[in-house]
Amino acid sequence: MSRDIVGILEDPKITKICAPMVRYSKLQFRALVRRYDCEICFTPMILADSFVQSSKARDNEFTTNSEDGPLIVQFAANKPQDFVQAAEMVAPYSNGVDLNCGCPQRWAMKEGYGANLLSKPQLIKDLIYQVRNRIPNPFTVSVKIRILKDIKKVVQLCQTIENAGASFITVHARTPEMRNEPIDLESLKILRDSVKIPMIANGGVKSLEDAELLYQESRCNGVMAAGGILTNPALFSGHSNTPLSCVQDWLDITSSMSTNFLTFHHHLVFMLEKVLPKKEKKVFNVLQDKDSVLTFLEDYYGLRPKETNSSCEKIDFVFQSAANKRCSKSETLNNDGLSNLFLENLFVS
The missing domain is CATH 3.20.20.70 (Aldolase class I)
Structure with missing residues (x-):
């Protein structure tokens, strides 16, 4: 492109x-x-x-x-x-x-x-x-x-x-x-x-x-x-709701890039908002760790991340002042206060 x-x-x-x-x-x-x-x-x-x-x-x-x-x-x-x-x-x-x-x-x-x-x-x-x-x-x-x-x-x-x-x-x-x-x-x-x-x-x-x-x-x-x-x-x-292929892609992407749990989980909460039944959604939305999220998705949808050779394989560049490094060991996403955010307050402009 x-x-x-x-x-x-x-x-x-x-x-x-x-x-x-x-x-x-x-x-x-x-x-x-x-x-x-x-x-x-x-x-x-x-x-x-x-x-x-x-x-x-x-x-x-x-x-x-x-x-x-x-x-x-x-x-x-x-x-x-x-x-x-x-x-x-x-x-x-x-x-x-x-x-x-x-x-x-x-x-x-x-x-x-x-x-x-x-x-x-x-x-x-x-x-x-x-x-x-x-x-x-x-x-x-x-x-x-x-x-x-x-x-x-x-x-x-x-x-x-x-x-x-x-x-x-x-x-x-x-x-x-x-x-x-x-x-x-x-x-x-x-x-x-x-x-x-x-x-x-x-x-x-x-x-x-x-x-x-x-x-x-x-x-x-x-x-x-x-x-x-x-x-x-x-x-x-053109999809009216998040297709399962998209959830699978998210699992694959986040398995190959370092992603903190709140970011990983909150995106799935949004993506499954109109997909999961109400009862299951109440369970999914309060899960506290990645393993429990992955277990839920495998049990409910048969989805799990595809295996990758490296946790860094898709990160080619992380902006750093001292030097350009491949796959920084430090977390590159913020995890401050996501649980207190409402959708209408997420956007900056």
Whole structure:
């Protein structure tokens, strides 16, 4: 597959994209959805200042391999120097960087990240411009935004983003105050018509039919899924619910890549939400270790991981500040507080 993001978006057909999701759109999950017609994947949002300053942050937050593309690395940044340095660090291992201007969470707003930037168009312009001047095409620099009640301000913002040299814009067609309400399709259409660069539509996609309808109605170049693809990683290939082949793929992927238990289990909880009967789901959702999960899946579905020669065979690269190492012995995924998260609070923009 081509790694030219703009070229993919300009193809006259729907481009299917996996959203940046806090803690969840990591390498293992990206590997899974790519098997089911997902064409472009985003990393979770990464704090650019921490990424630049801390080798531990780099080791924890960014893991990739040779099959992990096309890939966009999303950063939260409010200082051009941080965004530029972070972009330069990941540029050899990705196809673009994205500036998060949509996260509505209180901590992000308080720190001047995410949706807080929607009121600072000149800062957004500078952040984009600085990266664009340092890293040449086809590496992309993009922005993910939410809409505002004052549509004129968002139109002006999109035009500012375009004029700064952005490669494309992703629009989550809800305001920062909205959660699971229907998206504002009319505002999305207005924004699509306000710029010439590619635009990705985000919000409310729970099935391939939803994606195709949003693509047709919005006239955007691509459609991004978040909660829908977390619940059904095979969404873009037309499955109405997670097929067992997808569960098998997840077992195989996580047996060949180091994956902490909470990440391994929570993805399965989401994937089986609409598949397992209620009684069995109550049992499965509270299992406490990997062996019990594997035993459950083998007893109930006859599924078990395929044997591999090495626990590291699919990891070609782990980003580390001191050196590039194959298959880091350290855990590369966070496991902080997943059990307290609700689906509606997972997403960063």
